[in-house]
Amino acid sequence: MASATATTLFTPNPMFSTEHHSLSPSPTIPKSFTGLCKPFHSRVPTSIPFFHCRRPKFFVRATVIKWRCPKQTIPPNDTGFQKKLLYLESIGIDSFLLIENHPTVITTSLADIRSTVEYITSLDFTAIEFRRMVGMCPEILTTQVSDLIPVFTFLHREVHVPGSDIKRVINRRPRLLVSSVSKRLRPTLYFLQSIGIEEVNKHTDLLSCSVEEKFMPRIDYFENIGFSRRDATSMFRRFPQLFCYSIKNNLEPKYSYFVVEMGRDLKELKEFPQYFSFSLENRIKPRHKQCVEMGVCFPLPALLKTSEVKFQSRLDVCVNSSTPLKTSPLWSAGCDVYDV
Template sequence: MASASGTLFSSNPRVVSPNSTFASSISDHPLSQTPTILKSFSGLCKPFHSRVPKSVSSSRHSHCRRGFLVKATALKWRCPKQMLPSNCETDFQKKMLYLESIGIDSFSLVENHPLLISAPLADIKSTVEFMTSMEFTAIEFRRIVGMCPEVLTTKVSDIIPVFTFLIREAHVNGSDIKRVINRRPRLLVCSVNKQLRPTLYFLQSIGIEEVNRHTYLLSCSVEEKLIPRISYFENIGFSRRDATSMFRKFPQLFCYSIKNNLEPKYNYFVVEMGRDLKELKDFPQYFSFSLEKRIKPRHKLCVELGVCFPLLPVLLKTSESQFRNRLDVCVNSSIPRKTSPLWCFSCEIE
């Protein structure tokens, strides 16, 4: 395994430079060894008891023990399907105290991810130390765990292929890896063969070439999330070609809820605004604007003043001050002839 790790990026020197900190960190990380803890974690990763002054350690021991038993009892009541270890006073307590020592609210975490109870402490430590060796700070790691607790119960041997896939196949630059993971921690717990690679191929098949700019989509299910959204646009009148074109122009469209975002905004667009579907094809970013805070207020104001902006980007993308200024021009200025070079493409009086 050490030799495999050492050649992790050798086949693609263009993506990661030899001097890259990320590349050197992962290539020097054989699973049989313990990575060096960075300074950002060193103060947090000390055993819990080592951070308690000796003068008060004995008095606090009984208090911590009672507190631990109370929390453990509450945990058992809240997670009845997950059995606590029989040696609750030893392994389980050490695990919880270790998590507390690196700044993680262990019992709150276990409530959200009960499988943590049965996870071996050695595996948890290996995962923490591996992420540390990848230069994730303590704050970043706590945020990652808060967003995706499953990271702590994922073995290092399953996490390394994710980094390899992102570098080699998704063409993420080594310097961008931390940003990619921080934005979408769930990538770390996805199977490369069952999840990441099939999604990559699907995105490429509809014409999204720079997937490294949209890596947050790689953790999405093709069958449960991506295809249903394309089908939604087909069902409301777009051809398959036009629907995929919209997602190619604006891949973030895959992230929006059909029920809570796409449907209400589409209905308002057709019923209240009375506009043509072709405008959505040309400007799918329409769905990224707030219906209540941007779309409705601006449309209603235009109706009140008898003004129509023929281009959606002009109606929605401009700042509030620019929008007001354009309205003022349309309302208070004389209307040039359409044959005039001064004809305003940005506004038209109905």
């Protein structure tokens, strides 16, 4: 029953056809946006001289866009362009910021933009959710419905995302909607499955990433610092979010501290790649220094996963009792001994 409902959710509705519609005198606003949005005119400084001149509204709007987006060519007194700006403002989109970040919207027809908005909001995305999605990925507005439908179908049928979770998946990673199924989403899915990640539906934010540009450089990095290809792949299988971390700003500094300051063995990283998910300055360094001062040594999970209260309590217990040496078999099992 749930599967049938989910499949029906992604069946295109004739009312959201991607064909160009004749423009009405004023843009149609989806009901979900009514009363929730207001124009962004108030964000523009009114101290600029031309705001005090009696000029046609389109002249003022085009002038502001030119001021905000000096490199963009604005259509001269184009009624269609004016209607497009009014429509964007009516649904709460900052047209100035949108054009600045995604100038393609200038040449995209109002009919296509409206069809995209109506299709996405018909899938129960709220006005607030839609504005947030466009803010994170403005390309959504210029993506045709005929390109959006295959993405929803792919997530449901091939990635096995339940229909009830589709909204959550898209809200978390809006870029999925502008990713090609054949050129990006499906190849990435196959790669993740090939390294042993079976439940990709729990890591859908990775699907819009490039295997060649993002995944392979990170696997290569771990090979370069001493892991075998098999061990490096195993780490990403254990903790797929490792693919998301910057090599320069995350992996390198944390690995350097792990080896130089902590003096730990690479085997620990292989068994606990989640180490890279903790803050170096706020969690790793302070706790390691406290352990050094107290003369104790915890396995990585016991050192980093526990709350601050439990960590301090564990330190007190170790200081006031006999603790196993690092060379003792009990030390490697410390995770169980100290109830992580």
